[in-house]
Amino acid sequence: MTESDESPEEMLARVRASFDRQAMMSTLGVEVTAVKRGHVLMSLGHDERFTQQHGFMHAGAVASVLDTACGYAAYSVMPPDAAVLTATYTVNLMAPAAGKRFTITGEVVRAGRTLVVCRGEAFADGGQRPFAVMQATMTAVYGKAGLSG
Amino acid sequence: MTESDESPEEMLARVRASFDRQAMMSTLGVEVTAVKRGHVLMSLGHDERFTQQHGFMHAGAVASVLDTACGYAAYSVMPPDAAVLTATYTVNLMAPAAGKRFTITGEVVRAGRTLVVCRGEAFADGGQRPFAVMQATMTAVYGKAGLSG
Amino acid sequence: MTESDESPEEMLARVRASFDRQAMMSTLGVEVTAVKRGHVLMSLGHDERFTQQHGFMHAGAVASVLDTACGYAAYSVMPPDAAVLTATYTVNLMAPAAGKRFTITGEVVRAGRTLVVCRGEAFADGGQRPFAVMQATMTAVYGKAGLSG
Amino acid sequence: MTESDESPEEMLARVRASFDRQAMMSTLGVEVTAVKRGHVLMSLGHDERFTQQHGFMHAGAVASVLDTACGYAAYSVMPPDAAVLTATYTVNLMAPAAGKRFTITGEVVRAGRTLVVCRGEAFADGGQRPFAVMQATMTAVYGKAGLSG
Numbered sequence: 001m002t003e004s005d006e007s008p009e010e011m012l013a014r015v016r017a018s019f020d021r022q023a024m025m026s027t028l029g030v031e032v033t034a035v036k037r038g039h040v041l042m043s044l045g046h047d048e049r050f051t052q053q054h055g056f057m058h059a060g061a062v063a064s065v066l067d068t069a070c071g072y073a074a075y076s077v078m079p080p081d082a083a084v085l086t087a088t089y090t091v092n093l094m095a096p097a098a099g100k101r102f103t104i105t106g107e108v109v110r111a112g113r114t115l116v117v118c119r120g121e122a123f124a125d126g127g128q129r130p131f132a133v134m135q136a137t138m139t140a141v142y143g144k145a146g147l148s149g
Numbered sequence: 150m151t152e153s154d155e156s157p158e159e160m161l162a163r164v165r166a167s168f169d170r171q172a173m174m175s176t177l178g179v180e181v182t183a184v185k186r187g188h189v190l191m192s193l194g195h196d197e198r199f200t201q202q203h204g205f206m207h208a209g210a211v212a213s214v215l216d217t218a219c220g221y222a223a224y225s226v227m228p229p230d231a232a233v234l235t236a237t238y239t240v241n242l243m244a245p246a247a248g249k250r251f252t253i254t255g256e257v258v259r260a261g262r263t264l265v266v267c268r269g270e271a272f273a274d275g276g277q278r279p280f281a282v283m284q285a286t287m288t289a290v291y292g293k294a295g296l297s298g
Numbered sequence: 299m300t301e302s303d304e305s306p307e308e309m310l311a312r313v314r315a316s317f318d319r320q321a322m323m324s325t326l327g328v329e330v331t332a333v334k335r336g337h338v339l340m341s342l343g344h345d346e347r348f349t350q351q352h353g354f355m356h357a358g359a360v361a362s363v364l365d366t367a368c369g370y371a372a373y374s375v376m377p378p379d380a381a382v383l384t385a386t387y388t389v390n391l392m393a394p395a396a397g398k399r400f401t402i403t404g405e406v407v408r409a410g411r412t413l414v415v416c417r418g419e420a421f422a423d424g425g426q427r428p429f430a431v432m433q434a435t436m437t438a439v440y441g442k443a444g445l446s447g
Numbered sequence: 448m449t450e451s452d453e454s455p456e457e458m459l460a461r462v463r464a465s466f467d468r469q470a471m472m473s474t475l476g477v478e479v480t481a482v483k484r485g486h487v488l489m490s491l492g493h494d495e496r497f498t499q500q501h502g503f504m505h506a507g508a509v510a511s512v513l514d515t516a517c518g519y520a521a522y523s524v525m526p527p528d529a530a531v532l533t534a535t536y537t538v539n540l541m542a543p544a545a546g547k548r549f550t551i552t553g554e555v556v557r558a559g560r561t562l563v564v565c566r567g568e569a570f571a572d573g574g575q576r577p578f579a580v581m582q583a584t585m586t587a588v589y590g591k592a593g594l595s596g
Contacts, residue, residue, distance in 0.1 A: 024207035027198040049176040053298045058173035059235045060216050064209020086208045087413060088435050090239040090388055090537035090582055092564045094557040109580055110541040114412060115385060115437070117539045117580065133556055133564065135537055135582040137386050137435065139413070149202045236562060237584050239388035239433055239537055241415045243408040258431055259392040263561060264534060264586070266390045266431065268417075282407055282415065284388055284433040286535050286584065288562070322505035325496040347474040356471035357533045358514050362507020384506045388537040447500045 006080055011037060014080060015072050018149030022068065030065055032072075038108035040073045045101050057097035059132075062104070062122050066091060066134040069106030070118035074138035075149075077111050082140040083149055087115070089136035097131060099124030106136075114140050155229055160186060163229060164221050167298030171217065179214050181221075187257035189222045195249050206246035208281075211253070211271050215240060215283040218255030219267035223287035224298075226260050231289040232298055236264070238285035246280060248273030255285075263289050304378055309335060312378060313370050316447030320366065328363055330370075336406035338371045344398050355395035357430075360402070360420050364389060364432040367404030368416035372436035373447075375409050380438040381447055385413070387434035395429060397422030404434075412438050453527055458484060461527060462519050469515065477512055479519075485555040487520045493547050504544035506579075509551070509569050513538060513581040516553030517565035521585035524558050529587040534562070536583035544578060546571030553583075561587050 006014075015035050019025060028050065034041040042065055050061040067086055075084040106120045120134035155163075164184050168174060177199065183190040191214055199210040216235055224233040255269045269283035304312075313333050317323060326348065332339040340363055348359040365384055373382040404418045418432035453461075462482050466472060475497065481488040489512055497508040514533055522531040553567045567581035 018202045021202040022200070022207065023197055024199045024201060024210060049172055051172045053167045053170040054232070058171065058213060060209060060213020061173060063212055063216075064207060067209050067212075083203070085245075086242050088239060088241040088386060088415075090237060092237040092556075092582060092584060093235050094559070094562075094564050096234075109539075110576055110578075112541070115541075117386075117541050119580070129557055131557075133566070133582065135539060135580065137539060237535060237564075241407075241433060241435060243410070243413075243415050258390075259427055259429075261392070264392075266392050266535075268431070278408055280408075282417070282433065284390060284431065286390060316500045319500040320505065321496055321498045322508060346470055348471045349469070350471060351465045351468040352530070356469065356511060358507060358511020359471060361510055361514075362505060365507050365510075381501070383543075384540050386537060386539040388535060390535040391533050394532075 008037070011076055015076055018075065019072060021149060024064060025068060028061060028064065030068070035072065035076060037076050038073055040069045040076065040106040042069045042104045043101060044104060046099065054096065057102070059093050059097070062097050062102065062132050063091045063134070065104045066106065066120040066122055066132065067136060069104050070120045070134060070136040071106070071138055073106035073108050073118050074111070074116035077108055077116065078140045082142055083144065085139045085141055087137045087139045089134050091132060091134045093132050095131040097122070097124065101125060116140065157186070160225055164225055167224065168221060170298060173213065174217060177210060177213065179217070184221065184225060186225050187222055189218045189225065189255040191218045191253045193251045193253060203245065206251070208242050211246050211251065211281050212240045212283070214253045215255065215269040215271055215281065216285060218253050219269045219283060219285040220255070220287055222255035222257050222267050223260070223265035226257055226265065227289045231291055232293065234288045234290055236286045236288045238283050240281060240283045242281050244280040246271070246273065250274060265289065306335070309374055313374055316373065317370060319447060322362065323366060326359060326362065328366070333370065333374060335374050336371055338367045338374065338404045340367045340402045342400045342402060352394065355400070357391050360395050360400065360430050361389045361432070363402045364404065364418040364420055364430065365434065367402050368418045368432060368434040369404070369436055371404035371406050371416050372409070372414035375406055375414065376438045380440055381442065383437045383439055385435045385437045387432050389430060389432045391430050393429040395420070395422065399423060414438065455484070458523055462523055465522065466519060471511065472515060475508060475511065477515070482519065482523060484523050485520055487516045487523065487553040489516045489551045491549045491551060501543065504549070506540050509544050509549065509579050510538045510581070512551045513553065513567040513569055513579065514583065516551050517567045517581060517583040518553070518585055520553035520555050520565050521558070521563035524555055524563065525587045529589055530591065532586045532588055534584045534586045536581050538579060538581045540579050542578040544569070544571065548572060563587065
């Protein structure tokens, strides 16, 4: 990933503009808590509408936010003209998503021009050990009509 | 996985009872289209509330249904006293989830007593090539208080 | 992946030329049994030098061949000027690699210009159920100095 | 994972005894550099016998050592009567394995009684950024005849 002249404020505005277009994130009630180049922090509350059969938040809801946190961590280091897509991710659910509020992190492990590898972690109610972890591969897409952010 | 005396009708009732307790599935509007031992078919419609920044269904929504289809494929071959949890899955998003209706499959590759490996595929609008595939590892949990289905 | 004028014989020669440069495959004693566009079949014998602590073939040896079978399945559908690299794979080891001879398959699920998603399966001694499965993401690299095959 | 009365020296002896039975590790020339409870460090040298078509160490060789480092990180926190098996792992190869000597780490993220989730990283020639990362799920096996270590 080549260096860019983009300021931190411009990067933040770019990330927020894209995030705000993700209807699923507002439907889930996800908030972006912090963004640095290569690091994103998000927050998700327990919501009865998104539970699985045992009453915990559905793995899919947690994975969606982990995926999004990894996606924007990757996007934050991409050139401004790139769009970001998830190529593949692996998520481990190590304990049920039991809690009232979940903190979800995404960070870049290594970035190439087209592929950016990220890691994410999910924590419940201020816990120190993650209950879910993700390893994700994001793709930078350039010059595809109609695809931005 | 040892043989069970459970009839196909009992298995189907067991799967449906668990699925019906997954609030996230009803929130997403997911329908169970077919269930055989080791095979599950689900259906998901495009829904503006669950889109990503380019207007396609969010990878997380698709992955949630793939995960659930794999989970119930695994659950369908588990002994009636087991509960099913997702240990880990890998999903590849090979094309955007562009379409009006998505067909999602889950099938058991191989089942052990505690771990069941499954594969899932997602198709758009009757297409023949999947736009997303999953490889999932499900856990059978036995005798855990308060955990059934 | 755009169509190519390459004949099946040219494709086969291209795959074999690259495979023959993989010292690890000859060290492991791997043979290419069959190659079609998008499908590769390989064969590996039990070898005491590559066992794990319980005397079975090491997961890493099996995964190496699965990775290679997936890689050449992807390479077989790539344009002749592309080089193939593994971006990421997930392997499930569902049973020990117990047997005298292992059959390993790789097949393309869906191919884009830069990313090709493949699946692989490993069978022992003519068994019908795989003991290991892989989901892999291969990258086509174009015009990188010194990188061919 | 319940606490054990095992001393650090007993744990180390247990890990080494199992590692020494892995023929593949001695064939690859892998050395165990450091072992703490939940953390393992290994070292691998470049070896022409295990290269891929471009002359770099084969992804399969690197992944084998990452898998083994994760496996012994998991094993180091397991009760002494457990045997360790790899259930599944995901590896990302972010750059070719270019170098003379590779440092490979494995660490436990979270351990349950039967499943232990680990992460591994591979570095070339003292580099600070990993060229490969792994997320692995290990299984503890209890009381299986003939399976120890």
